[in-house]
Amino acid sequence: xxxxxxxxxxxxxxxxxxxNLKGLTAEQVPVHLVRDGGEQHRPEYTALNxxxxxxxxxxEGGSVLTQSLAICEWLEERHxxxxxxxxxxxxxxxxxxxxxxxxxxxxxxxxxxxxxHLTGSxxxxxxxxxxxxxxxxxxxxxxxxxxVAGHSGTGRFVQGDSPTLADICLxxxxxxxxxxxxxxxxxxxxxxxxxxxxxxxxxxxxxPERQPDAAVT
Amino acid sequence: xxxxxxxxxxxxxxxxxxxNLKGLTAEQVPVHLVRDGGEQHRPEYTALNxxxxxxxxxxEGGSVLTQSLAICEWLEERHxxxxxxxxxxxxxxxxxxxxxxxxxxxxxxxxxxxxxHLTGSxxxxxxxxxxxxxxxxxxxxxxxxxxVAGHSGTGRFVQGDSPTLADICLxxxxxxxxxxxxxxxxxxxxxxxxxxxxxxxxxxxxxPERQPDAAVT
Numbered sequence: 424x425x426x427x428x429x430x431x432x433x434x435x436x437x438x439x440x441x442x443n444l445k446g447l448t449a450e451q452v453p454v455h456l457v458r459d460g461g462e463q464h465r466p467e468y469t470a471l472n473x474x475x476x477x478x479x480x481x482x483e484g485g486s487v488l489t490q491s492l493a494i495c496e497w498l499e500e501r502h503x504x505x506x507x508x509x510x511x512x513x514x515x516x517x518x519x520x521x522x523x524x525x526x527x528x529x530x531x532x533x534x535x536x537x538x539x540h541l542t543g544s545x546x547x548x549x550x551x552x553x554x555x556x557x558x559x560x561x562x563x564x565x566x567x568x569x570x571v572a573g574h575s576g577t578g579r580f581v582q583g584d585s586p587t588l589a590d591i592c593l594x595x596x597x598x599x600x601x602x603x604x605x606x607x608x609x610x611x612x613x614x615x616x617x618x619x620x621x622x623x624x625x626x627x628x629x630x631p632e633r634q635p636d637a638a639v640t
Numbered sequence: 641x642x643x644x645x646x647x648x649x650x651x652x653x654x655x656x657x658x659x660n661l662k663g664l665t666a667e668q669v670p671v672h673l674v675r676d677g678g679e680q681h682r683p684e685y686t687a688l689n690x691x692x693x694x695x696x697x698x699x700e701g702g703s704v705l706t707q708s709l710a711i712c713e714w715l716e717e718r719h720x721x722x723x724x725x726x727x728x729x730x731x732x733x734x735x736x737x738x739x740x741x742x743x744x745x746x747x748x749x750x751x752x753x754x755x756x757h758l759t760g761s762x763x764x765x766x767x768x769x770x771x772x773x774x775x776x777x778x779x780x781x782x783x784x785x786x787x788v789a790g791h792s793g794t795g796r797f798v799q800g801d802s803p804t805l806a807d808i809c810l811x812x813x814x815x816x817x818x819x820x821x822x823x824x825x826x827x828x829x830x831x832x833x834x835x836x837x838x839x840x841x842x843x844x845x846x847x848p849e850r851q852p853d854a855a856v857t
Contacts, residue, residue, distance in 0.1 A: 473786035474741060486730040490744065493736035500729045512717045513703040519710035524691060526740070527707065531748035544775070545768070558761070569690035 424449040427471070427479040429456045430634035431602075433530060433595035434491040435478040439634075440591045441495045443625035445502045449480065453636035456535055492526055495588055507588045518582045521570055521589035525596050529563035533599070556603050564600065567593070568610040577612065579619050590620045598631065641666040644688070644696040646673045647851035648819075650747060650812035651708040652695040656851075657808045658712045660842035662719045666697065670853035673752055709743055712805055724805045735799045738787055738806035742813050746780035750816070773820050781817065784810070785827040794829065796836050807837050815848065 426442070426449040428435030442449055454477050455462045462468060463475045472479040472489050480488040480497075488494045499507050508515045531537070533556050541547045541555060571577045581589035597617045600607060607614050620626045631637060643659070643666040645652030659666055671694050672679045679685060680692045689696040689706050697705040697714075705711045716724050725732045748754070750773050758764045758772060788794045798806035814834045817824060824831050837843045848854060 469786075474745065474783045476745075482730070484730075486733070488730075488733045488737065490737040490740040492744075493733050493740055496736055497729055497733040500732065512714055513699070513701075513705070515717065516703070516705045516710050516714040519713055520705065520707040523707040523710055523743070527709075527743050527748050528691065528693075531744050532754065537749065540775070545764075545772075547762075551762070555762075558757070566691045569686075 424483055425452055425481040426450070427452045427454050427468070427481075428477045428634075429454055430631045430637040432456060432477050433534075433599050434476070434526075436595035436598065436629060436631060437491045437591050438478045438480065438494050439629035440594065440626055441498050441507060441588075443629050444505060444507065444586060444591075445498055447498070447502060451635060453634075455636070492522060492588070492592075495591065499588075505585070507586075507591065509582055509585075509587065514576060514582055517576055518587045518589045521567065521581055522592040524563065524567055524570065525592040528566070529560055529596055530599075532559040553603065557605060560596075560600055560603070560605055561609075564596075564605075564607070564610050564613060568613055571616070572612045577616075580616055586620055586623065586625070590616065590626075593617060594620050594626055641700055642669055642698040643667070644669045644671050644685070644698075645694045645851075646671055647848045647854040649673060649694050650751075650816050651693070653812035653815065653846060653848060654708045654808050655695045655697065655711050656846035657811065657843055658715050658724060658805075660846050661722060661724065661803060661808075662715055664715070664719060668852060670851075672853070709739060709805070709809075712808065716805075722802070724803075724808065726799055726802075726804065731793060731799055734793055735804045735806045738784065738798050739809040741780065741784055741787065742809040745783070746777055746813055747816075749776040770820065774822060777813075777817055777820070777822055778826075781813075781822075781824070781827050781830060785830055788833070789829045794833075797833055803837055803840065803842070807833065807843075810834060811837050811843055 426438060428451060454468060463477060469475050471487055474489060478491055478494065480494050482488065488497055495507060508518055538552055541552045542549065571581055576582050578584040580586050581593060593613060594617055597613065643655060645668060671685060680694060686692050688704055691706060695708055695711065697711050699705065705714055712724060725735055755769055758769045788798055793799050795801040797803050798810060810830060811834055814830065
Protein backbone atom coordinates (compact mmCIF):
# COMPACT_ATOMS: atom_id res chain seq x y z
CA UNK A 424 0.00 0.00 0.00
CA UNK A 425 1.20 3.51 -0.83
CA UNK A 426 0.14 6.74 0.85
CA UNK A 427 0.70 9.94 -1.09
CA UNK A 428 0.72 12.69 1.52
CA UNK A 429 2.41 15.73 2.96
CA UNK A 430 3.71 15.98 6.50
CA UNK A 431 1.69 19.08 7.43
CA UNK A 432 -1.54 18.24 5.57
CA UNK A 433 -4.20 17.60 8.18
CA UNK A 434 -6.07 15.24 5.84
CA UNK A 435 -2.99 13.05 5.24
CA UNK A 436 -2.42 13.17 9.02
CA UNK A 437 -5.91 11.64 9.51
CA UNK A 438 -5.02 8.69 7.29
CA UNK A 439 -1.66 8.17 9.03
CA UNK A 440 -3.46 7.91 12.39
CA UNK A 441 -6.03 5.49 10.96
CA UNK A 442 -3.32 3.26 9.49
CA ASN A 443 -1.44 3.25 12.81
CA LEU A 444 -4.58 2.41 14.81
CA LYS A 445 -5.16 -0.53 12.45
CA GLY A 446 -1.55 -1.63 12.79
CA LEU A 447 -0.99 -1.23 9.05
CA THR A 448 1.98 0.22 7.26
CA ALA A 449 2.09 2.06 3.96
CA GLU A 450 4.97 3.32 1.92
CA GLN A 451 4.83 7.10 2.23
CA VAL A 452 5.23 9.07 -0.99
CA PRO A 453 5.69 12.78 -0.21
CA VAL A 454 3.83 15.29 -2.39
CA HIS A 455 5.15 18.74 -1.55
CA LEU A 456 2.14 21.05 -1.54
CA VAL A 457 4.11 24.31 -1.77
CA ARG A 458 7.40 23.79 -3.60
CA ASP A 459 7.46 24.64 -7.32
CA GLY A 460 3.82 25.74 -7.25
CA GLY A 461 2.73 22.47 -5.63
CA GLU A 462 3.69 18.97 -6.73
CA GLN A 463 0.00 17.97 -6.46
CA HIS A 464 -0.60 19.80 -9.75
CA ARG A 465 1.90 17.72 -11.73
CA PRO A 466 0.25 15.71 -14.51
CA GLU A 467 1.55 12.40 -13.15
CA TYR A 468 -0.16 13.12 -9.84
CA THR A 469 -3.46 14.48 -11.21
CA ALA A 470 -3.66 11.38 -13.40
CA LEU A 471 -3.90 9.52 -10.09
CA ASN A 472 -6.00 12.09 -8.22
CA UNK A 473 -7.82 14.65 -10.43
CA UNK A 474 -8.57 16.75 -7.36
CA UNK A 475 -4.87 17.60 -7.07
CA UNK A 476 -5.01 17.02 -3.33
CA UNK A 477 -3.55 14.68 -0.74
CA UNK A 478 -4.03 12.05 0.53
CA UNK A 479 -4.23 9.36 -2.13
CA UNK A 480 -3.88 5.69 -1.27
CA UNK A 481 -2.96 3.04 -3.80
CA UNK A 482 -3.92 -0.36 -2.44
CA GLU A 483 -1.94 -3.54 -2.90
CA GLY A 484 -4.56 -4.54 -5.47
CA GLY A 485 -3.87 -1.32 -7.40
CA SER A 486 -7.07 0.53 -6.54
CA VAL A 487 -6.73 4.30 -6.16
CA LEU A 488 -8.54 5.75 -3.15
CA THR A 489 -9.05 9.45 -2.51
CA GLN A 490 -10.70 11.63 0.16
CA SER A 491 -9.42 10.94 3.66
CA LEU A 492 -12.76 9.94 5.17
CA ALA A 493 -13.50 7.55 2.29
CA ILE A 494 -10.05 6.03 2.81
CA CYS A 495 -10.74 5.60 6.54
CA GLU A 496 -14.11 3.93 5.82
CA TRP A 497 -12.37 1.61 3.36
CA LEU A 498 -9.76 0.74 5.99
CA GLU A 499 -12.59 0.02 8.42
CA GLU A 500 -14.28 -2.33 5.95
CA ARG A 501 -11.15 -4.13 4.78
CA HIS A 502 -9.45 -4.25 8.20
CA UNK A 503 -12.24 -4.20 10.80
CA UNK A 504 -10.09 -4.73 13.92
CA UNK A 505 -9.65 -2.62 15.95
CA UNK A 506 -12.74 -0.64 14.93
CA UNK A 507 -12.66 3.08 14.12
CA UNK A 508 -16.43 3.26 14.54
CA UNK A 509 -18.58 2.00 17.43
CA UNK A 510 -21.06 -0.81 16.78
CA UNK A 511 -24.28 1.01 17.67
CA UNK A 512 -25.77 2.83 14.61
CA UNK A 513 -26.68 5.99 16.52
CA UNK A 514 -23.19 6.16 18.08
CA UNK A 515 -21.69 5.59 14.62
CA UNK A 516 -23.79 8.48 13.33
CA UNK A 517 -22.52 10.69 16.16
CA UNK A 518 -18.90 9.82 15.37
CA UNK A 519 -19.38 10.43 11.66
CA UNK A 520 -21.20 13.71 12.28
CA UNK A 521 -18.32 14.94 14.46
CA UNK A 522 -15.77 13.93 11.82
CA UNK A 523 -17.82 15.60 9.09
CA UNK A 524 -18.24 18.76 11.17
CA UNK A 525 -14.47 19.10 10.84
CA UNK A 526 -14.15 17.79 7.29
CA UNK A 527 -17.06 19.84 5.90
CA UNK A 528 -17.27 22.92 8.11
CA UNK A 529 -13.72 23.78 9.20
CA UNK A 530 -10.99 22.27 7.05
CA UNK A 531 -12.41 23.23 3.60
CA UNK A 532 -12.44 26.90 4.56
CA UNK A 533 -8.95 27.13 6.00
CA UNK A 534 -6.80 24.82 3.92
CA UNK A 535 -3.81 25.91 1.90
CA UNK A 536 -5.61 26.42 -1.43
CA UNK A 537 -8.31 28.63 0.07
CA UNK A 538 -5.93 30.74 2.16
CA UNK A 539 -3.77 31.14 -0.94
CA HIS A 540 -6.81 32.26 -2.96
CA LEU A 541 -7.65 34.92 -0.38
CA THR A 542 -4.25 36.60 -0.55
CA GLY A 543 -3.73 35.77 -4.23
CA SER A 544 -6.79 36.20 -6.46
CA UNK A 545 -8.78 38.23 -3.93
CA UNK A 546 -5.82 40.39 -2.92
CA UNK A 547 -6.59 40.32 0.79
CA UNK A 548 -3.91 41.18 3.34
CA UNK A 549 -2.16 38.68 5.62
CA UNK A 550 -4.17 40.15 8.52
CA UNK A 551 -7.44 39.57 6.65
CA UNK A 552 -6.35 36.02 5.92
CA UNK A 553 -5.59 35.36 9.57
CA UNK A 554 -8.93 36.89 10.60
CA UNK A 555 -10.65 34.55 8.12
CA UNK A 556 -8.76 31.58 9.56
CA UNK A 557 -9.64 32.47 13.13
CA UNK A 558 -13.26 33.19 12.32
CA UNK A 559 -14.02 29.83 10.70
CA UNK A 560 -11.79 27.66 12.85
CA UNK A 561 -12.89 29.39 16.05
CA UNK A 562 -16.56 29.08 15.15
CA UNK A 563 -16.17 25.46 14.08
CA UNK A 564 -14.29 24.43 17.22
CA UNK A 565 -16.83 26.18 19.47
CA UNK A 566 -19.56 24.16 17.75
CA UNK A 567 -17.56 20.95 18.18
CA UNK A 568 -17.07 21.73 21.87
CA UNK A 569 -20.88 22.01 22.17
CA UNK A 570 -21.19 18.54 20.62
CA VAL A 571 -18.98 16.89 23.25
CA ALA A 572 -19.18 18.95 26.46
CA GLY A 573 -21.60 17.24 28.81
CA HIS A 574 -22.78 14.73 26.19
CA SER A 575 -23.38 11.27 27.62
CA GLY A 576 -21.55 9.66 24.69
CA THR A 577 -18.31 11.51 25.39
CA GLY A 578 -15.70 9.58 27.33
CA ARG A 579 -11.95 9.64 27.39
CA PHE A 580 -12.33 10.18 23.64
CA VAL A 581 -15.08 11.82 21.55
CA GLN A 582 -17.19 8.66 21.73
CA GLY A 583 -16.52 6.45 24.72
CA ASP A 584 -13.11 5.23 25.78
CA SER A 585 -11.64 4.09 22.46
CA PRO A 586 -10.41 6.36 19.70
CA THR A 587 -12.65 6.65 16.65
CA LEU A 588 -12.87 8.46 13.34
CA ALA A 589 -13.94 11.54 15.31
CA ASP A 590 -10.62 11.69 17.20
CA ILE A 591 -8.76 10.97 13.96
CA CYS A 592 -10.17 14.23 12.59
CA LEU A 593 -9.92 16.24 15.81
CA UNK A 594 -6.20 15.89 16.49
CA UNK A 595 -4.99 17.16 13.07
CA UNK A 596 -7.41 20.10 13.20
CA UNK A 597 -6.12 21.15 16.63
CA UNK A 598 -2.54 20.77 15.39
CA UNK A 599 -3.50 23.13 12.58
CA UNK A 600 -5.16 25.57 15.00
CA UNK A 601 -2.02 25.72 17.11
CA UNK A 602 0.08 26.51 14.04
CA UNK A 603 -2.08 29.61 13.64
CA UNK A 604 -1.89 30.47 17.38
CA UNK A 605 -5.62 30.06 17.85
CA UNK A 606 -6.79 30.49 21.43
CA UNK A 607 -8.24 27.11 22.49
CA UNK A 608 -9.34 28.13 25.99
CA UNK A 609 -13.03 28.01 24.99
CA UNK A 610 -12.70 24.31 24.06
CA UNK A 611 -11.54 22.51 27.23
CA UNK A 612 -13.19 19.20 26.34
CA UNK A 613 -11.60 19.13 22.90
CA UNK A 614 -8.20 19.98 24.39
CA UNK A 615 -8.55 17.21 26.98
CA UNK A 616 -9.50 14.62 24.34
CA UNK A 617 -6.70 15.77 22.03
CA UNK A 618 -4.21 15.31 24.85
CA UNK A 619 -5.52 11.80 25.61
CA UNK A 620 -5.20 10.89 21.92
CA UNK A 621 -1.68 12.19 21.56
CA UNK A 622 -0.54 9.99 24.44
CA UNK A 623 -1.28 6.97 22.24
CA UNK A 624 1.57 5.80 19.97
CA UNK A 625 -0.78 5.58 16.95
CA UNK A 626 -1.41 9.32 17.19
CA UNK A 627 2.08 10.31 18.32
CA UNK A 628 3.79 8.45 15.49
CA UNK A 629 1.50 10.11 12.92
CA UNK A 630 2.45 13.63 14.03
CA PRO A 631 3.69 15.89 11.22
CA GLU A 632 7.11 16.50 12.73
CA ARG A 633 7.79 12.76 12.81
CA GLN A 634 7.25 12.23 9.09
CA PRO A 635 10.14 11.62 6.70
CA ASP A 636 9.34 14.72 4.64
CA ALA A 637 9.01 17.05 7.63
CA ALA A 638 10.90 20.26 7.04
CA VAL A 639 13.51 21.31 9.58
CA THR A 640 12.06 24.50 11.07
CA UNK B 641 -38.95 10.53 12.16
CA UNK B 642 -38.58 14.29 11.75
CA UNK B 643 -36.43 16.09 9.19
CA UNK B 644 -35.52 19.68 9.96
CA UNK B 645 -34.61 21.23 6.62
CA UNK B 646 -35.04 24.05 4.18
CA UNK B 647 -36.36 23.65 0.65
CA UNK B 648 -33.35 25.20 -1.08
CA UNK B 649 -30.61 23.77 1.16
CA UNK B 650 -28.60 21.31 -0.89
CA UNK B 651 -27.69 19.29 2.21
CA UNK B 652 -31.33 18.85 3.25
CA UNK B 653 -32.07 17.97 -0.40
CA UNK B 654 -29.54 15.10 -0.13
CA UNK B 655 -31.39 13.63 2.85
CA UNK B 656 -34.78 13.98 1.15
CA UNK B 657 -33.48 11.96 -1.82
CA UNK B 658 -32.00 9.29 0.47
CA UNK B 659 -35.27 8.96 2.39
CA ASN B 660 -37.22 8.64 -0.88
CA LEU B 661 -34.82 6.02 -2.27
CA LYS B 662 -35.31 4.03 0.94
CA GLY B 663 -39.08 4.42 0.72
CA LEU B 664 -39.18 6.17 4.09
CA THR B 665 -41.19 9.19 5.10
CA ALA B 666 -40.30 11.86 7.62
CA GLU B 667 -42.28 14.78 8.96
CA GLN B 668 -40.66 17.85 7.44
CA VAL B 669 -40.01 20.73 9.84
CA PRO B 670 -39.00 23.85 7.89
CA VAL B 671 -36.14 25.95 9.27
CA HIS B 672 -36.02 29.17 7.27
CA LEU B 673 -32.34 29.94 6.74
CA VAL B 674 -32.82 33.59 5.77
CA ARG B 675 -35.90 35.05 7.43
CA ASP B 676 -35.34 37.00 10.67
CA GLY B 677 -31.60 36.46 10.51
CA GLY B 678 -32.04 32.72 10.10
CA GLU B 679 -34.23 30.44 12.20
CA GLN B 680 -31.30 28.02 12.51
CA HIS B 681 -29.77 30.39 15.08
CA ARG B 682 -32.75 30.24 17.43
CA PRO B 683 -31.87 28.73 20.83
CA GLU B 684 -34.48 25.99 20.51
CA TYR B 685 -32.84 24.86 17.28
CA THR B 686 -29.21 25.15 18.35
CA ALA B 687 -30.11 23.09 21.44
CA LEU B 688 -30.87 20.34 18.92
CA ASN B 689 -28.05 21.12 16.49
CA UNK B 690 -25.21 23.27 17.89
CA UNK B 691 -23.91 23.81 14.37
CA UNK B 692 -26.95 25.93 13.55
CA UNK B 693 -27.31 24.18 10.22
CA UNK B 694 -29.76 21.95 8.42
CA UNK B 695 -30.47 19.08 8.09
CA UNK B 696 -31.19 17.55 11.48
CA UNK B 697 -33.04 14.26 11.81
CA UNK B 698 -34.77 13.16 14.99
CA UNK B 699 -35.34 9.43 14.86
CA GLU B 700 -38.41 7.64 16.18
CA GLY B 701 -36.25 6.54 19.09
CA GLY B 702 -35.45 10.19 19.85
CA SER B 703 -31.83 10.23 18.65
CA VAL B 704 -30.67 13.48 17.09
CA LEU B 705 -28.64 13.03 13.89
CA THR B 706 -26.73 15.79 12.13
CA GLN B 707 -24.52 16.16 9.04
CA SER B 708 -26.21 14.97 5.86
CA LEU B 709 -23.66 12.26 4.99
CA ALA B 710 -23.75 10.83 8.52
CA ILE B 711 -27.54 10.77 8.28
CA CYS B 712 -27.34 8.92 4.93
CA GLU B 713 -24.90 6.36 6.38
CA TRP B 714 -27.25 5.86 9.34
CA LEU B 715 -30.17 5.32 6.94
CA GLU B 716 -28.04 2.78 5.08
CA GLU B 717 -27.27 0.89 8.29
CA ARG B 718 -30.77 0.98 9.76
CA HIS B 719 -32.59 0.45 6.43
CA UNK B 720 -30.20 -1.46 4.16
CA UNK B 721 -32.60 -2.05 1.23
CA UNK B 722 -32.31 -0.70 -1.40
CA UNK B 723 -28.61 0.08 -0.85
CA UNK B 724 -27.13 3.57 -1.27
CA UNK B 725 -23.65 2.07 -1.46
CA UNK B 726 -22.40 -0.80 -3.65
CA UNK B 727 -21.22 -4.00 -1.96
CA UNK B 728 -17.60 -4.02 -3.17
CA UNK B 729 -15.32 -2.08 -0.76
CA UNK B 730 -13.35 -0.34 -3.51
CA UNK B 731 -16.56 0.71 -5.28
CA UNK B 732 -17.92 1.94 -1.93
CA UNK B 733 -14.74 3.97 -1.50
CA UNK B 734 -15.21 5.48 -4.95
CA UNK B 735 -18.82 6.45 -4.18
CA UNK B 736 -17.89 7.96 -0.84
CA UNK B 737 -14.95 9.84 -2.35
CA UNK B 738 -17.23 11.35 -5.00
CA UNK B 739 -19.78 12.36 -2.36
CA UNK B 740 -17.04 13.85 -0.16
CA UNK B 741 -15.54 15.71 -3.12
CA UNK B 742 -18.81 17.64 -3.17
CA UNK B 743 -19.39 17.77 0.58
CA UNK B 744 -15.81 18.79 1.45
CA UNK B 745 -14.54 20.66 -1.62
CA UNK B 746 -17.50 22.47 -3.18
CA UNK B 747 -20.45 22.97 -0.86
CA UNK B 748 -18.53 24.32 2.20
CA UNK B 749 -17.10 27.16 0.13
CA UNK B 750 -20.29 28.29 -1.56
CA UNK B 751 -23.03 27.85 1.00
CA UNK B 752 -25.17 30.62 2.36
CA UNK B 753 -23.11 31.40 5.46
CA UNK B 754 -19.86 31.73 3.52
CA UNK B 755 -21.33 33.82 0.70
CA UNK B 756 -22.91 36.04 3.35
CA HIS B 757 -19.57 36.41 5.11
CA LEU B 758 -17.91 37.54 1.89
CA THR B 759 -20.33 40.39 1.27
CA GLY B 760 -20.88 41.08 4.98
CA SER B 761 -17.76 40.93 7.15
CA UNK B 762 -15.30 41.07 4.25
CA UNK B 763 -17.20 43.80 2.41
CA UNK B 764 -16.78 42.21 -1.03
CA UNK B 765 -19.06 43.22 -3.91
CA UNK B 766 -21.80 41.04 -5.40
CA UNK B 767 -19.58 40.56 -8.44
CA UNK B 768 -16.71 39.34 -6.27
CA UNK B 769 -19.08 36.98 -4.51
CA UNK B 770 -20.28 35.54 -7.82
CA UNK B 771 -16.70 35.20 -9.04
CA UNK B 772 -15.90 33.28 -5.83
CA UNK B 773 -18.92 31.04 -6.36
CA UNK B 774 -18.01 30.31 -9.95
CA UNK B 775 -14.35 29.73 -9.17
CA UNK B 776 -14.89 27.06 -6.52
CA UNK B 777 -17.94 25.41 -8.00
CA UNK B 778 -16.49 25.43 -11.51
CA UNK B 779 -13.19 23.97 -10.30
CA UNK B 780 -14.93 21.36 -8.17
CA UNK B 781 -17.27 20.23 -10.93
CA UNK B 782 -14.42 19.99 -13.43
CA UNK B 783 -12.61 17.70 -10.97
CA UNK B 784 -15.76 15.62 -10.50
CA UNK B 785 -16.14 15.31 -14.27
CA UNK B 786 -12.59 13.92 -14.37
CA UNK B 787 -13.59 11.32 -11.77
CA VAL B 788 -16.45 9.96 -13.89
CA ALA B 789 -15.66 10.61 -17.56
CA GLY B 790 -14.30 7.44 -19.07
CA HIS B 791 -14.04 5.63 -15.72
CA SER B 792 -14.99 1.97 -15.93
CA GLY B 793 -17.10 2.26 -12.76
CA THR B 794 -19.37 4.93 -14.24
CA GLY B 795 -22.66 3.70 -15.64
CA ARG B 796 -26.08 5.24 -15.97
CA PHE B 797 -25.24 6.74 -12.56
CA VAL B 798 -21.93 7.72 -10.92
CA GLN B 799 -21.29 4.10 -9.94
CA GLY B 800 -22.99 1.52 -12.10
CA ASP B 801 -26.67 1.50 -12.94
CA SER B 802 -28.24 2.17 -9.56
CA PRO B 803 -28.26 5.51 -7.75
CA THR B 804 -25.89 5.82 -4.81
CA LEU B 805 -24.73 8.36 -2.24
CA ALA B 806 -22.66 9.93 -5.02
CA ASP B 807 -25.75 10.79 -7.07
CA ILE B 808 -27.52 11.96 -3.91
CA CYS B 809 -24.82 14.63 -3.56
CA LEU B 810 -24.46 15.42 -7.27
CA UNK B 811 -28.04 16.40 -8.06
CA UNK B 812 -28.40 19.06 -5.32
CA UNK B 813 -25.02 20.58 -6.22
CA UNK B 814 -26.00 20.90 -9.89
CA UNK B 815 -29.34 22.40 -8.84
CA UNK B 816 -27.32 24.94 -6.87
CA UNK B 817 -25.00 25.59 -9.83
CA UNK B 818 -27.97 26.32 -12.09
CA UNK B 819 -29.35 28.82 -9.57
CA UNK B 820 -26.09 30.73 -10.06
CA UNK B 821 -26.17 30.35 -13.86
CA UNK B 822 -22.97 28.35 -13.93
CA UNK B 823 -21.98 27.10 -17.37
CA UNK B 824 -22.08 23.29 -17.18
CA UNK B 825 -20.91 22.59 -20.75
CA UNK B 826 -17.52 21.32 -19.49
CA UNK B 827 -19.25 18.59 -17.48
CA UNK B 828 -21.26 16.50 -19.96
CA UNK B 829 -21.01 13.28 -17.95
CA UNK B 830 -22.25 14.97 -14.78
CA UNK B 831 -25.11 16.58 -16.70
CA UNK B 832 -26.10 13.23 -18.24
CA UNK B 833 -26.09 11.48 -14.85
CA UNK B 834 -28.01 14.33 -13.23
CA UNK B 835 -30.68 14.03 -15.92
CA UNK B 836 -30.94 10.25 -15.41
CA UNK B 837 -31.35 10.78 -11.68
CA UNK B 838 -34.02 13.42 -11.99
CA UNK B 839 -36.14 11.07 -14.07
CA UNK B 840 -36.53 8.89 -10.98
CA UNK B 841 -39.43 9.76 -8.67
CA UNK B 842 -37.17 9.58 -5.58
CA UNK B 843 -35.11 12.46 -6.95
CA UNK B 844 -37.99 14.35 -8.58
CA UNK B 845 -40.09 14.35 -5.42
CA UNK B 846 -37.15 15.67 -3.38
CA UNK B 847 -36.68 18.72 -5.61
CA PRO B 848 -36.70 22.06 -3.77
CA GLU B 849 -39.70 23.47 -5.63
CA ARG B 850 -41.83 20.50 -4.56
CA GLN B 851 -41.28 21.04 -0.83
CA PRO B 852 -44.01 22.43 1.42
CA ASP B 853 -41.87 25.44 2.43
CA ALA B 854 -40.86 26.36 -1.13
CA ALA B 855 -41.25 30.07 -1.74
CA VAL B 856 -43.39 31.20 -4.63
CA THR B 857 -40.93 32.85 -6.97
